[in-house]
Amino acid sequence: MMPFLLAEFAMFENILPLYVYCIGSHEQKHLLRPDGYPAHQLFLCRSGMGIFRIVGSSDLVMTPGTMLILPAGVPHEYFPDQSEDAWELGFVAFSGSASDAILAHLGNRTPTLLKKNQFHKHWNKLESLWQLINLNRENGFWESSRSMYDMLLSVLEEQTQQEVKQRIKPIGQPNTALQEAIKLIHDHYNERLHLSNLARAVGYSVQHFHRLFVSIYGVTPMLYIQQIRMRRSIQLFHENPSMTVEQVAQQLGMETSYFIRIFKRTYGQTPKQFMK
Template identity: 30%
Template sequence: MKLTLRSNLSSEEHVVPFTVYTVGMEQQSAISRLEGFSAHQLLITASGKGRVHLLGQNKWDIIEENTVLYIPGGFPNEYVPVADGDWLVAFVSFHGSAIARASWGLGDAPSVIPVRSAARLLELVERIWNHSGADYDTWTASELLFSLLTELRKQSSGDLNPAALLRPAPETSRSSTVLKAAKFLQDYMHRDISIAHLAEQVGYSQKQLTRLFLQTFQTTPLQYLRLVRLTAGQLLLETNESLSIGQIARHVGMEPTYFTREFRRAYGVVPGEYRLIKAQEAREAARSGNAPRRI
C-alpha cells in the first residue's frame, strides 16, 4: 500500500493541542535534514528496515518492523533504508506545544519505540490520510491523531516517559501563509514540488503566492526552493564526505548535472572543487587553530 504525501498547510494550528501537518506512506528514500524538520514526526515501519542517525550520536540505530521513530521538530537527523526500496514507512507529522507533547511522553529528544503490532497504527495513519489534503478536516484528523497516540502509548508498555517539567515551546510565526509555504519547501526540497500545488495548498493563486514571496524574501518561490536546495547541498558537501556528488544532488531534489551547473553559478566552483577547497581549509584550520571560512 502507498499513501501519497498529503499536507495541511492552511490549518488553524492553535484550535486543538495537536494539528496534523503531513501524512502518508511510502518506500522511504535516504533523507538528510541538518536543521531538522519543521514539525514533530512519527515514522512507523510497516516492512523492511532503516537506519537513523541523530544529532550527538556516533552510531546508526536500526529501525525494524513494529518500531516507531519519534523525532521532535528542529532536531537534526538523517535516515536511510538498509536496502534500497525495502523500507516501507508510514508517517505523520504534527504541530503541538511542548506541554501537550510531554503529556504524551513525547519530549524534545528523539525516541525509538518498539510496539507489539504496527497494524492498528497503520490503520489510523490511513484514516488520518483520508481526512487530509484537499479533504482536510481539522477536528477529525486531530481526533484520529489522538487515537494514534493513545494506541502508541498503550502498546509501548511504559517506554514513553512524560517529562512533566518541560516548558511550552515559544510561539512561532507559522500563522503566516508565506512562512508556512517556505517551511514546506524546506521540509520537502527532495521532492518534485509543483508551485501550482503549493499555491493551491495554502489557498492562493500562483501569482498571489509569488507576490508574497517577493515581499517577504525578495525572491520567487522557485528561486527560494533553488536557494534552499543549494544551501543544503553545500552543507552536505562539507559534512558528508562519503556521499557522492550525485547522491547529494538527489538528496536535495536536483538532477546531478543541473545541481553542478547551478552550484557553480551560485558559488563560482563546481561541487567537487568546493569539497576539495573545504577539505584543504579544514586541514589548514586544524594546524592553525582557526575556523575554516564559508564560500
C-alpha cells in the first residue's frame, strides 16, 4: 500500500505545466463526491472490484488490471463491489495548464474506462512516482512533473496503439506499404512531407493512398503529420524549458506563425500561454 500523499508544491502551481496533486493506494471504501474533485484523476485497480457511479452516465466497473480517467469537477461516487477480495485502488491526481490537453487525448474530457493495458508497467510507474514525492527531495517538484508526464504519455501511447490495431483488423493482413509510410512520417516529420511524395514512396497513387490511410488510421496523412509535430512540440517544451517558440518551430520544420496558429488550434492556447 502507498499511504495518501498530498504533493506540497503549491508555490509551483503557476510554474509547472503539469504537476501531481496527490497520490496513493489503499483498500478503497465508499466515497461520495457530489461536487467532483479539484484535479484530474487516474485510477488503477490492482485487486477486487469496484463501481464508479457518474452523474448522468452509466456505471463504470473496475476489475483487476483496469484503469480509469476521471476529469476534475465531475460529480461522482465509488464503492467496492460485494466480492470477497478487498478493492485495492491506486490513484494519482494531476493538474496544471497542460493537464487539460493531455486529458483530451486520453478520454476526451469525459470519465473513461481505459482498454486492456500493460497494468504492471503503469503500477510500477505509480509506485516510483509515490516514492519520489514521499522523499520530498530538493527539486522533487521538477522530477515528479517529468515522471507524471512520462506515466500519462505511456498510457496514451498504449491506448493509441490499440486503437490503430483495431482499425487495421478489418483490412486483414497488415498493410506493409502504409506501415512504411508511417515510418517515413515519424523519421521525417520535421521536413517538408508532401502527400504526393509519400504516396510515390510506397507505390500508390495519391488518391488511393489518401483513401486507404484515412480508412485505417482515421485521419488524413497531413493531419497525422500535424499531430506528430504538436505532440513533439509539447515534449520539446517540457524537456527544454529555455527553448523559444521560434526554436521549437524550427525543430519541427514549421514557420513560427504557422506553428503558433496550429498549436492554438490544437491545444486552445498559444505556446507562450502554455509555458506560463
